[in-house]
Structures are given as structure tokens and as C-alpha cells.
Amino acid sequence: MEKKSLTFKVFVYSFLSLFAIVNVFPLFWMVVDSFKTEQEYAANPFSFPKILQFSNYSKAWEVANMSTYFVNSIIITFVSLIVTVLLGALAAYFLARFQFKLRGFTYALFLLGMLVPIHATLIPIFMIMKEINLLDTHLSLILPYTAFHLSLTVFILEGFMRGFPKDLEESGVMDGAGVFRIFWSIILPITRPALATVIILNFIYNWNEYLFALVLLSSSALKTLPLGLSNFVGVETASLTLQMAAITIALIPILIFYLLLQKQLVNGMTAGSVKG
Amino acid sequence: MHTLKGTKYAIFFGLLPALIIYLGIAVVPIGMSAYYSVMNWDGIQPMAFVGIDNYTEIFKDDIFWMTVKNNVFIMLTGIVGQIPAGLFLALLLNRKMRGAGFFRTIGFLPVVISSVMVSLIWGMVYNTEYGMLNSILSSIGLESWRQNWLGDTSWSLISISITYIWQNCGLFMVIFLAALQNIPTEVNEAAELDGATGFKKSMLITIPMIRGTILVTAVYSISNSFRVFDLIQIMTGGGPAHVTEVMTIYMYNNAFMNMRFGYGSAVSVLILLFSLIVVSIVNRVAKEKDA
Numbered sequence: 241m242e243k244k245s246l247t248f249k250v251f252v253y254s255f256l257s258l259f260a261i262v263n264v265f266p267l268f269w270m271v272v273d274s275f276k277t278e279q280e281y282a283a284n285p286f287s288f289p290k291i292l293q294f295s296n297y298s299k300a301w302e303v304a305n306m307s308t309y310f311v312n313s314i315i316i317t318f319v320s321l322i323v324t325v326l327l328g329a330l331a332a333y334f335l336a337r338f339q340f341k342l343r344g345f346t347y348a349l350f351l352l353g354m355l356v357p358i359h360a361t362l363i364p365i366f367m368i369m370k371e372i373n374l375l376d377t378h379l380s381l382i383l384p385y386t387a388f389h390l391s392l393t394v395f396i397l398e399g400f401m402r403g404f405p406k407d408l409e410e411s412g413v414m415d416g417a418g419v420f421r422i423f424w425s426i427i428l429p430i431t432r433p434a435l436a437t438v439i440i441l442n443f444i445y446n447w448n449e450y451l452f453a454l455v456l457l458s459s460s461a462l463k464t465l466p467l468g469l470s471n472f473v474g475v476e477t478a479s480l481t482l483q484m485a486a487i488t489i490a491l492i493p494i495l496i497f498y499l500l501l502q503k504q505l506v507n508g509m510t511a512g513s514v515k516g
Numbered sequence: 517m518h519t520l521k522g523t524k525y526a527i528f529f530g531l532l533p534a535l536i537i538y539l540g541i542a543v544v545p546i547g548m549s550a551y552y553s554v555m556n557w558d559g560i561q562p563m564a565f566v567g568i569d570n571y572t573e574i575f576k577d578d579i580f581w582m583t584v585k586n587n588v589f590i591m592l593t594g595i596v597g598q599i600p601a602g603l604f605l606a607l608l609l610n611r612k613m614r615g616a617g618f619f620r621t622i623g624f625l626p627v628v629i630s631s632v633m634v635s636l637i638w639g640m641v642y643n644t645e646y647g648m649l650n651s652i653l654s655s656i657g658l659e660s661w662r663q664n665w666l667g668d669t670s671w672s673l674i675s676i677s678i679t680y681i682w683q684n685c686g687l688f689m690v691i692f693l694a695a696l697q698n699i700p701t702e703v704n705e706a707a708e709l710d711g712a713t714g715f716k717k718s719m720l721i722t723i724p725m726i727r728g729t730i731l732v733t734a735v736y737s738i739s740n741s742f743r744v745f746d747l748i749q750i751m752t753g754g755g756p757a758h759v760t761e762v763m764t765i766y767m768y769n770n771a772f773m774n775m776r777f778g779y780g781s782a783v784s785v786l787i788l789l790f791s792l793i794v795v796s797i798v799n800r801v802a803k804e805k806d807a
Contacts, residue, residue, distance in 0.1 A: 256605070260618075263626060264622055266637050266641050269641075269648050270637055282646060285651045334527045350538065356542065357787055357788060357791060359745065359768075361541075361784075363777050363780055363784060364548035364552065365541060366772075368541070383541050386537055387538050387541035418526070419526040423530075448630030448631065450746045469632060470635075480643075487637060497628075502624070505624075
């Protein structure tokens with residue numbers, strides 16, 4: 241291995257660098273230009289700004305209603321996440337640790353959800369939400385986000401819980417703990433690594449979701465970040481630098497989240513993507 | 517397995533909440549879609565049973581066949597662009613080298629950003645007047661190569677495919693990297709003792725070892741390509757002249773813009789069928805090759 245020629249090394253690094261540049265440059269270009277005046281940008285999209293126009297940011301924050309969208313996204317993302325993980329963990333626990341007649345069927349049913357494109361359910365969900373008067377509420381997104389991510393959540397958690405030794409629950413039984421007590425105090429704590437994966441995946445999926453939000457929400461006071469942002473860019477076509485500032489604002493939290501948790505995130509995504 | 521008292525009820529009540537939400541919002545609607553698909557319905561007036569009329573109308577619609585063609589284009593460019601590129605990058609990174617972590621971090625970044633943001637950013641990259649792509653072309657003297665990347669009928673679908681590949685390449689890279697790292701080191705050592713190195717080792721030893729992963733990613737890439745919506749909806753809305761329209765957009769437009777919920781449901785049933793059929797074909801072909 242040590243004898244690898246220099247030309248090979250040069251090839252590897254130049255190829256990877258090119259790849260890295262292609263991946264980062266659009267983002268970098270946008271962030272740089274978000275600090276320019278409109279005139280500067282029109283004159284030359286590749287120059288660096290003479291003075292950093294932080295006012296683009298304050299203006300974008302105001303005009304684009306960013307604070308509203310952030311609050312909505314946070315509420316919807318976290319409520320769905322908590323409900324999905326709690327209910328999913330509970331279901332996974334019974335599927336992984338108990339034998340009963342419909343176990344295999346129920347498990348297969350949960351996995352089915354990973355094969356179904358959400359588009360095949362969009363119209364009925366819209367009708368259901370309309371029927372039960374939930375259209376255009378936070379709950380109209382929380383329910384589908386929970387329902388659709390239960391599959392992956394159950395899949396990952398069940399696989400993890402199944403690996404625990406069989407006598408794990410015995411001490412709990414000795415102490416007279418019931419099944420739910422055992423779930424909460426014994427199973428859940430040792431499932432922590434898989435829970436972390438599932439929480440991260442749910443966060444990313446919920447935070448980024450667009451189609452359900454597009455169909456199920458109409459009032460701008462309820463819009464989530466992706467929906468609000470795409471609307472803003474569609475309306476505010478006059479100022480590109482303002483658009484760039486708004487997108488950069490939305491990019492920052494996800495960037496921080498990624499850099500902090502990248503290892504778990506990558507592992508989770510690779511586990512989560514292999515879902516047929 | 518357990519002799520806990522009342523376990524039966526516990527199982528029932530433990531599974532119930534998840535099952536109710538899951539069945540009610542993710543499973544029952546599939547059946548409802550099938551039911552709506554044989555109805556003529558605007559969502560307000562009473563439904564009228566029309567049998568397979570929606571389907572025959574869809575199959576007669578040239579725009580629908582265009583969306584199918586576009587889906588196939590995105591599927592093929594996705595497979596050809598994402599899998600070999602991801603595999604190649606993974607092979608390059610699967611060695612002890614400085615900066616491997618850095619390249620992996622950067623490579624995976626687009627996967628984490630929402631499709632909406634990717635579309636908005638790339639919409640600006642492709643912008644005719646001030647976009648990055650045209651500006652680069654001008655600045656290196658290729659003025660004549662400037663295009664209206666998203667507005668020109670001969671370029672728009674290609675432009676979208678490039679963004680689609682850009683967005684997902686990193687995911688395939690890390691999936692392959694994970695698979696490569698699972699290959700036992702003895703295999704690599706044995707191969708090297710036999711004189712297989714570099715390119716030869718990759719083609720003869722490494723790639724066949726992760727054949728299973730390659731198959732799974734192919735299936736994943738295919739089913740993903742039938743779900744593309746955000747990217748196109750935001751960058752072009754399916755235009756110009758339907759040249760970038762895919763089945764999901766066709767479904768959305770018919771149902772939610774034209775208020776034809778029966779017709780839209782028929783399209784969504786077809787989306788489900790198409791993706792299941794293609795996935796099962798790939799599975800079968802792969803199995804035959806193995807046998």
C-alpha cells in the first residue's frame with residue numbers, strides 16, 4: 241500500500257477536491273452574495289461584497305416571516321417526533337419481545353409503509369383532514385408525519401430490541417414490575433443508541449417535509465419553513481440577495497445540526513435508506 | 517415467552533395507538549385512493565361512479581405519457597449518475613488517507629438539506645441573467661454556451677436531473693462506504709497476495725463482494741425517482757410546456773389545481789403500481805443473475 245505512486249495520490253485528491261467544490265460552491269456562492277447590495281450582485285455575481293449588508297438579513301427575517309415559520313416548524317417537527325418515537329418504541333417492544341398470533345402480520349404491516357409513496361395517499365388524507373375539520377391546523381401535519389415515519393421507527397427499534405438477551409426482563413418480573421414498567425425502566429434505557437438514530441432521522445424528515453405542508457396548510461400563519469420559504473421566493477422575485485439571505489437563515493440551523501451530529505446522521509441515513 | 521398476567525391486554529393496548537394512527541393515515545388511504553379512482557368527483561359534489569373511465573382518459577392523455585417518459589428519464593439518469601459516482605467515490609475514500617472524514621462530511625451535506633432549499637439554491641444557480649452557471653461560462657469565455665437552463669425545453673429536464681444527482685450522490689457514497697468497510701480485511705489481503713491491486717482488485721474482488729448492496733441501492737434509487745416532487749415543483753413547476761412534468765406533479769395538478777380528485781386518485785394508483793412493478797422487475801432480474 242505504501243508504494244502507491246504519487247500520480248495516483250494526486251489523482252485521488254484532485255478528484256475528491258473537485259467533488260467537494262461542486263458540492264459546496266453553490267452554497268458558498270449564495271452565502272457570499274447574500275451579503276451584497278442588489279446592484280453589486282447584478283454587476284458581478286462572483287465579486288466579494290465591499291461592505292457586508294447585514295441589513296439583508298434583518299429585512300429577510302422580517303419580510304419573509306421567518307420567525308413564524310421557524311416556530312411552526314419547531315412545533316410540528318418536535319410534536320410529531322415525540323409521538324412517533326414513543327408510540328413506535330412501544331409497538332417495537334411488543335413486536336420484538338413477545339410472541340403472539342398476529343405478530344408477524346403486524347410487523348409486516350408496519351414495514352409495508354416504507355414501500356408506499358406518500359403521493360398515493362395524499363388525496364384521501366386531504367379528504368380525511370377536511371372531514372374531521374383538521375385541515376389547515378398543526379395537527380393535520382403531525383398525524384401524517386407520525387403515521388408515515390412509524391414504519392421506519394418500528395423497523396429500526398424492533399431490530400435493535402430483538403437483539404437483547406432473553407433474560408433481560410426477568411429481574412423486572414422478579415421485582416413484580418408489569419410489562420409497561422419493564423418497557424419504560426429496562427428496555428427503553430438500553431435502546432438509547434437506536435433511539436438516537438430514530439430521533440435524528442425523524443427530525444430531518446419532519447423538518448424538511450414539503451408536500452403534505454403544501455396540500456394541507458393554507459394560512460401563512462401556520463406554514464412551515466420549507467413551505468414558507470418557497471412561497472417567499474416565489475413572491476419576492478425582485479430581490480435575489482434578499483432571497484439568498486432568507487435561504488441562508490434557514491440553512492444555518494440544519495448546518496449546525498449536521499456538523500454536530502454528522503456521524504449518527506450518516507449512520508441513520510444509511511440504515512434508513514435501505515428500506516426498499 | 518412471558519408469563520406475565522394480563523399480557524394479552526398489554527400487547528393489545530401497547531400496539532393499538534401506533535396501529536390506529538398508522539392504519540388510519542397511511543394504510544386505509546391507499547384503499548381510499550383505489551376507491552376514488554373509479555369515481556368522478558370534485559371533492560364537493562356527490563361522487564359519481566365512472567368505472568375505469570379515469571384510467572382510459574389518463575392513458576389517452578399525451579401529457580400523462582410525457583410525464584411517464586420524464587419519470588423514466590429521471591430514473592435512468594439517477595441510476596447512471598448516482599450509483600457509479602457513489603461507488604467510485606466510496607472506492608476512493610475507502611483507504612487510510614488524510615481528509616477522508618472531511619470529504620465524507622462535504623459529500624453528504626446535500627443529503628441533509630431539504631429538497632426545497634436545494635431547489636431554491638439551484639434555481640438561482642440556473643438563473644438566466646445572474647445565475648452562477650451562466651456567469652461562470654461568461655467569465656471563462658464560453659459566452660455562447662449560456663442557456664436558459666430551466667426555461668429551455670431541451671435543457672430543463674437535464675438541468676433538473678443534474679440537481680437530483682447532486683442532491684443524492686452523497687447518500688450513495690456513504691451507503692457504499694459502509695458496505696466496503698464491512699468487507700473482511702482478510703479478503704483484501706488475500707487478493708493483494710494474489711497480485712490483484714488497484715483497479716483490478718476493485719473490479720474482481722471488491723465490487724462483487726458488495727453486489728447485494730448495489731442491488732438494494734438500485735431498488736432504492738428507482739423507487740425514489742418515482743417520488744420526485746419538491747425539486748420539480750419548485751424549480752419549474754413541471755414546465756415549460758410539460759417537459760419536466762412527472763407523474764406526481766401531474767397528479768397534484770389534476771387533483772388540487774383542477775379539483776379532479778377521482779382522476780388524480782387514478783394517477784396516484786398508477787404511481788404506486790409503476791414503482792412496485794419496476795422494483796419487482798429489478799429484484800427478479802437480480803435473482804436470475806445470482807442463480
